[in-house]
Every structure is written in structure tokens, then in C-alpha cells.
Amino acid sequence: MRLEPVANPSTARRLGLPALAIAATMVVAMGLALLAGASPLATLGQIAVGALGSKLAILETLNRATPLIFTGLAVAVAFRAKLWNIGAEAQLYAGAIVTVLLGTGALGGPLVLPVSALVAMLAGAALLLGPVLLKTRLGVDEVVTTLLLNFIMLLFVSYLLEGPMKDPMGMGWPKSQALIPEARLPRIVDGLRLHWGFALAILAAIGVWVIQTRTALGFEIRAVGQSPEAARFAGMPVNAVLVKTALLSGGLAALAGWSEVAGLKGLLSQDLSPGFGYTGIIVAMLALLHPLGVVVTAVFVAGIFVGSDAMSRAAGVPTYIADMLTAVALLCMVLAILLTKVRVVRG
Template sequence: MIRFVRREAVPFWLSLAAPVGAGLAALLLTAVPLAISGAPIGRGFALLFEGSVGSVFALTETMARATPLIFTGLAAAVAFRAKLWNIGAEGQLYAGALAAVVVGTGAIAAPPFVLVPLVLLAGAAAGAGLLMGPVFFKSRFGADEVVTTLLMNFIVILFVQMMLEGPLKDPLSLGWPQSEPMVDEAVLPKLVDRMRVHAGLLVAIACAIASHVLLERTLWGFQIRAVGESAAAARYAGVPMGGTLLRVALLSGGFAGLAGACEVAGLKGYLTADLSPGYGYAGIVVAMLAGLSPLGVIPAALFVAGVFVGADTMSRSIGVSNYLADLVVAMSLLCVIVGGLFARYEVRFVRRGAQA
């Protein structure tokens, strides 16, 4: 008989090993559909690896892809620490991108050191602002934020499409629904010549470090953790519940908004309605892989981005679908949930008595 015994404390090495093991297990499990589709497994994995980290191009591509994932991962991690279930990072990302385009396509003429921060700020403000509605309804009427934030995603994306077909449409785009391009002063500088990775990555890493410091070292972070771990005890102790929730929402929505602003200002240069291939949702996986630790979000985002980028290479070379990437990411979420169980519980094999 197998028994699960709760560990008194999760050892540090195990809290690291669990997500790493989960990622590896997810990759191994992917070998099954890979084999079924008749592809050479070993070569497939070699290509996956090569495509994500095997060259300067691959590496910078992974880092470029990881940038929005770090932001949306932080959006989920910070909110989930306070048990604010913000599932709306996707919509907040688009709101941030929209705001970045509004500010950065010529409405304001300013030098880069003014305009770039302004674009990022506008993106963060739009993302945060979008979360205010669900937070208001949650604290005023007890509306479940899972539902409201999730539904907001669809509303925002439809709104973006409407704007791209209407007032924000680039007249020179030959009929494509896309915005005017960002002006040069609003574009984030590239980090490596001729590669796509941009300064947004540095902003993302700075945000992760700042979030870590906030959560672990400050009064506000302490209150966020207290509210998340036990709302009843936090309230009893006099932690301001409304204020804490508001701060978490501002941070979470702001990070998601920054993801959109950085994509527009750093990578794409203009806004389309297919800006994000689901970064908002993938951010939840990233946050879970990271165990809701802001610093852990960085490697988790790099892993997920690497799988996406590598799977593209693999699918091009051996002709399997790049949906395999989604599969790996989905599996790694499942594996990390199972892995979390093994980290928190000790598995003991108990020999049963001989009686029937």
C-alpha cells in the first residue's frame, strides 16, 4: 500500500528539483506522440534542443519569446500569491499594447528617454486599469474574479479588433487590420545586433527582481502574502484588505500590460490582433512552474519559450506539427502539479498486513 505523508517542511533542493523534474518528465512524455507520428525521436529532441539554445540566433529568439512570458508569469505569480485569481493577463496584455500604440505612434513627439518610459507606463497603466473592474466587483459584490477576468479577455480582444479596423487602422497597410508603426523614438533598443531580443527583457528581469524584493522584504509584500495565506487571520490582525487587494491588482495588471507594450515597442513595431499566441494563459503555466516565486519566473519563462522556439525548428525540419510545443507546455503544467505533490508529501510504501 502506498501512503502519502505530508512533509513538515519542503527542503530547498526539492523545491528546485520538482519543477526541473516536471519539465524533463513533460519532454519525455512528449516522446510518445512523437513516436506515434512516426518521427525519429532522438533527432526530434536534438532539433528541439538545437532550435532553442543551439546557436546565437536560437538563444536570442528564446530570450525574445521569454520576455512577454516573464511579464505574464509575474502577473500570475504576484496575483496568485494573494489568492487573486487573475486569469485575464491575455486581455490586459492587449490593453497594454493598445495603450502603447496610442502613445507611441506619433501622438507625442519626445526623445527616446522620455517616450520609451512613457510607452511602458501607458501599457502598465492600461493593463492595471483593466483589472480594476473585476477587483471592484469582487470586493463590492463578491463576484468571482476567475469568471470576470476571463470574460474580459474576449471583450478586450474584440475591442482591439474594432480599433484596428477603425480609428487605429494604418491607412498604408493595404487593408490589413494593423496599427500605424511605432515612431523610432518609442522603440525599445535591440540587445544584440540583427537579432530580435530587445531591452524589454531587461525590464522584465528588473520587474522580477523588484517583485521578489517587494514580496519578501517589504511591508506591502508581507501583507500580500498574509492575505493570500489566510484572509481571516490577516483581517483579524488588521491588514488592510481592500488596499492590499488593490495593490496586488495594480501590480498584476501592470505586468501583463507591460508584456503587451514591450511586444509592440520592442518586437513587432505595430499592433495586430494576433499579437499574442496566448502569452497571457501561458503565463499561468510559467507562474506554476516557478512555484509562484518571482525569481523562479525567469527560468520558467525561458524554459517555456525554449520549448516553443525549439518546436518550431523541429516541426520545420521533420514535419511534425508545432502543436507539440503546446503539448509539452500543457504536460509540464500537469507534471509540475504532480511534482508539487511529491515535494509536499513523502511517499511511503507500507506493507499491508496479511489479513484479507
């Protein structure tokens, strides 16, 4: 058996295989439900109802999708340049820390929100600057450095919440003070939990799409990702492009932390992110790194998580099924993408 490239994949091949991947994911989901002793079809149904069955459910799904859109965009931007930023989780926390520092009384008035967003982006960008400079100057693998920064950042947050940033009125819990009202993102509709962070995330997706398709920088990012050698030969400043890409990616990931703190939680705690930075990788890969696709896949993945929570309460299937489903969806999709480009040949 060997793989042979397909020069020009047909439309049927390009659309049919991803559809097959989703179908395969469903089949696996039903198998998992069966293993847990529940009815397969009912379990799928309950996940769908839990994610989309009511206005509240839909808004909850969109809320959950918001940080995933930001981290998904961060990963999509970086991966497009073949800059493997695995550190969106750390950049998210960098943004969250800044948001709390600026939002708990250091600044007041209407400028708090835009300023904290901007500074948060700078913090996230700064965090990725180190790894990218190590990569361009010394050839250090950014997968390792960005991944390890995640753990350093989590411990740093833990230190902050046990020490300098600990809320004195917090009954000893490791959490920060709450944001002042001006530092909070308002809700889109009064009384419903969905906040403006979601709208900003969609704007960010459109912005990234415009950058990639309409600007010279976007052209450079794609060229460097496709072929650094050809980009360099054509006179592109390859290292500068990588640094700019890193700044954009880190800034986007930091906005996830900013919007979670300012829009939803109102304070910093160690459970702010249940792995949004890592899930962002799945979101971006499922979207084939397309920024508008990221919005769709973020909502899809968020729906699986929110729906699984609800299903778990009703059917008694553990919520871990959500992690397994997103993982299976990713594996099936990666395989489907591979199979659009190559075919398996005997001999």
C-alpha cells in the same frame, strides 16, 4: 487510497520530484514524436538545437521569453495573494493599445518610451481594477470576470483594427499604423534582434522579488494570500492589499504588450499575442510563483516553443507538440508539487 500530509518534506523529496517531473515530460515528448512517425531522440535533440543551438536561436528564445516574463510575473504576483488573475491576456492588449496610441505621433521626443510604458501600466492596472473591486465589494469571482474580459478585449482590438485604429495605408489588413522611431525600444546589440524589453523584464522580476521580500506591502500580500482571516485579525487592510496587488499585476501584464509592440512588432495586430497571457499562468506555476524563478521558467517555455518551430520544419512533427509539452510539463510539475506535500497511503 487516501492522501496524508507530509509535515516536513525532505530535501530529496523536494528536489527529486520536480526533476522526475521534467524527466516524465521528456518521455511524453518522445512518445509524441514516435506517434508522429519521427525518431524520438532526434526530435528532442532538434528542439534543443532549435532553442539553444546558435546565437540566433538563443536570442530568439530570449525574445520570446520577454513577454512571458512579464505575464508570468503578473500572474505570480496576483496568485501569491490568491487573487486569481486569468486576464493577463486582456491586460497585455490594453498595454499594447496605449503604446500604439501614444507612439504613432501623439507624443514625440525622448519621453515617448517611458511615458508610454507608464500609461500602458496604468491601462493594464485599470483593466484589473474592475474585477478586483467586484470581488472585494460584492464577492464576484474574479476568475470569471478576468477570463471573460480576455474575450471582450480581443473583440475590442478587432474593432479598433477594423475601425478607428486601422492603418489607412495598410492595404486593407486589420493592423495599426507603425510606431515612430522614437517610440521603439532599441536593440541591446546592433544587428541582433534582442531588444531592451528583455533586460527590463529581468529588472521587473528583481523588482517584484524585492517588493515581496523586503517591503511591508509584500508582507501583506503574502499574508493575505496565506490566510485572509489571520491578516484581517492582525489589522491588515485586506481589501486595500488586494486592490494594490491587482494594480501591480495588471501593470506588469500590460508591460508585456508594451514591450512586444515597442520592441518587436512595431504595430498592433490581432496576432500580437499567441496566448502570452495564458502561457504566463503556466510560467508562474512552474516557477512556484517565485519572481526570479519566473525568468527561468519563461526562458524554458519559450525555448520549447522556439525549438519546436525549428524542429517542426526539420522533422515534420507538428508544432502543436510545443503546446502539449508545456501542458504536460505543467501537469507533471503540479503533481510533483502535490506529492512533496502529501503521500499516498493505502486504506
